[in-house]
Amino acid sequence: MVGEQSEPVHGRGTDLGQDKAHSARVYDYFLGGKTNYAVDREVADTVIRLFPTAESAARVNRAFMHRAVRALTRLGVRQFIDVGTGIPMSPNLHQVAQSVAPDSRVAYVDNDPIVHVYCDPLLDSTAEGVTCYVQADATEPAAVIDAVKREGVIDFGRPVALSLHALLQFVTGDDEPYRMVRRLMQELPSGSYLSLSHDTGDFVPEPWQAVVDTYAQAGTPARVRTRAEVMRFFDGLDLIEPGLVVGHRWRPEPGSGPSLVSDAQVSLYAGVARKP
16 A cells, blocks of 8 residues: 555645545556545545555556557557546556657546546657547547547547557446446447456455445446446457456456456456457
């Protein structure tokens, strides 16, 4: 666990929702960040008591994002839309992509005002590439697309990688998250990709139900999904190797992977798929 955090400084006149826990700030705490409030830390500590490897699982998710971005840039992708960006924490997605392909272009999307306040690191692009940040709600995919298009950073006539990492568990409807993903992917041309990760209760259902209840009590509805339910997000797409697997098993690199943590300790599915 990380130590005691100080309250972050925020922008004047910005309502940062300090009276209610936010999933992005809880996640920041799991990763050892400092951009979180007492209300977020209270929820995070409760989650850790219920699921003691929550911090490790968050790091596995972050490492999956890094590996997926590197893999996609090596496949020739030069454009990324990252929805549900969360609190900036280096290396951010554009830094990973631009370390492989300096001309990569990245649009970050989030609806948390605190992300906007701290978004400067997301805009620190290479000279060859470009990044932008837009404030939009993932549950309104048409608005997300419109906001990204207005920035002019992404060319929707060329392949784009859509990143939805640890986001969809906070969209709790039976059909809404699938509609969101379909609508977002509909805007992207053939040869685009979906990179996605999602918490699951498949391995330890009782602790995860308690985690979901904790988030709900804090005013943040959440829902874990089975492998079959997560697979539905990839309908109509072609999963690339190794398919949909627990996060640490997706193309592990030296010093990571199945030898360090178990599937139950991670409890997060991850996959990358190509749009035909």
